[in-house]
Amino acid sequence: MPAESDMTATPSRAAAALADVPREPGAPKPDPIVIADNITRTFGGLRAVSVDHLEIQRGVITALIGPNGAGKTTFFNLLTGFDEPDTGDWSFNGTSLNKVAPHKVARMGMVRTFQLTKVLSKLTVLENMRLGATGQRGEGFLAAPFRALWSGQESANTTRARELLARFKLDAKESDFAGSLSGGQRKLLEMARALMVSPELVMLDEPMAGVNPALKQSLLGHVKSLREDGMTVLFVEHDMDMVRDISDWVVVMAQGKVIAEGPPDSIMSDQRVIDAYLGAHHDTDITQLEDVLEAEGHQALEEDGDNRE
């Protein structure tokens, strides 16, 4: 881990806290914000998630990677209350979240985004943002008809929403319907909207999927800035460049289990991870891959075919 990163002081401090953490699955962290124990979830006969122990360090960016079907999104759903596990217990800031409804999880400061973006298409961008603010008096049925009771709060929320939109370069779009945004802009809006909740932990499910390269760079910057603002980030991603670039810690899942943990550099060179996820030929150009595999007689595929895509 390049601890002497000279970009900002925060990442090095964040990474330094993890310097002594053993690079093994379920490693205890010095200051965990989320602790999960013995979480299992089966769909019919398939054991989608089976995590013995996992801790997420506060104030750093943790990446959750793994092949398709590894159970990453299911694990996200379980942690945020959108799905119920068969067994297990998990806590956020020391409070158990077992059987806690998703909206209460969000109010505690653990806010997620979705793999398939969920913008509210027939509301404007600004209305999408305002919806995110918590503790709105105007959302109470009795107070709602009386504008005087909530207009002050509403304009404060609007100011904050406009600041966030400006930061995410969506300010020119504020009165457009969210349904008219491009895929990448929807990802940005969803992230900005999650920030309206004032979360402590932001959970991003594939923030880069379908985002063009130019927008990717600015999204990377946004994710890093969340950490600088003191938030904890947990994200699922397939884009290895992004994982290498911004994460302080990487958790690898395969077939529902956590198979490896560690800083990105050591994870990228971990043979188990390469076998399970990246494949033995992750550096090979996709067009040449067929030739290489043919030359090897599909040997690798036969050895651990289950772990492959």
Added chain:
Amino acid sequence: MEILQGAFHDAISPFALSYVLAAIGLNIHFGYTGLLNFGQAGFVAVGAYAMAVGIASFDIPFVLALLLGILAAVILALILGIPTLKLRGDYLAIVTLAAAEVLRLIFSTSFKDYFHARDGVSGFTATFRSLNPYPDTMTSFATFSRNDLWVMTVGWILVALVCVYLWLLMRSPWGRVLRSIREDEEAVRSLGKNVYWYKMQALILGGVIGAFGGFIGALGLASVQPDSFNADFTFIAFTMLILGGAARILGPVVGAVLFWGALSAIGSLLVQLASGDNPIIPPSMMSTDQASNVRFMVVGLVLMLLMIYRPQGLFGDRKEIALDAR
């Protein structure tokens, strides 16, 4: 001229008013929150029956009877909502449709001492009529009787008040949460809103406004009969809502008035065309007796064309309706 007069009469009559209020309630359910309530007739029925039976059988004061009607609608919303609002939208549709039919059958077959089966409940209008401010000497105005006029005055003032109240509600953050639930309830949940509770509030509010429709309809007809609350009632109210434009405050009001107006005008027109010595429509095609059924066919055809060419309704915004019209 007679046709237009008849159409005008039907379009603003107490009978139409009960549909206006039922459709406004559905607009909250379906237009704003995306809840598929196919049992609005049930809410209208419990409102009408609770008020009518309260006065006719138990002799309770008029105001208390109205409160009883509102309470009945709230309880019905809770009974229907608690088990179904956590499930997918279709389940609410099935349960509400069935519940409304169950209620209608109970009213038409059971507790005959109170509900009087198909004869219906009557004799509950005395207090309401005694409050009529129009002079006794005025027996009728235009085509309306003095009693109708009083019911209509109260009814249209009620519609106006309800519309203003809804306008205030729907421009507030509360209304924003409802519209967001219609779009994607998971997203709303992920932002810390109790979606289940908001859906319950919407179901209750729309149901109570439906019960208001029951009051007005009952006071207008001076009797409450079970068969007026069949499934057709709900579907006609849905038709009015979509005709006028869902998720618009005045959509269901305009839709209901136009629907009854058009239905009445088409009906009289068909009768005129089919009657006389040398009818334009020969009796072999349609007799005057059949005109009242054929008018529904014509209205149905008009609605089909409307849905194809203008799915957002007459006043709706194509960009903002529950039906995904792109």
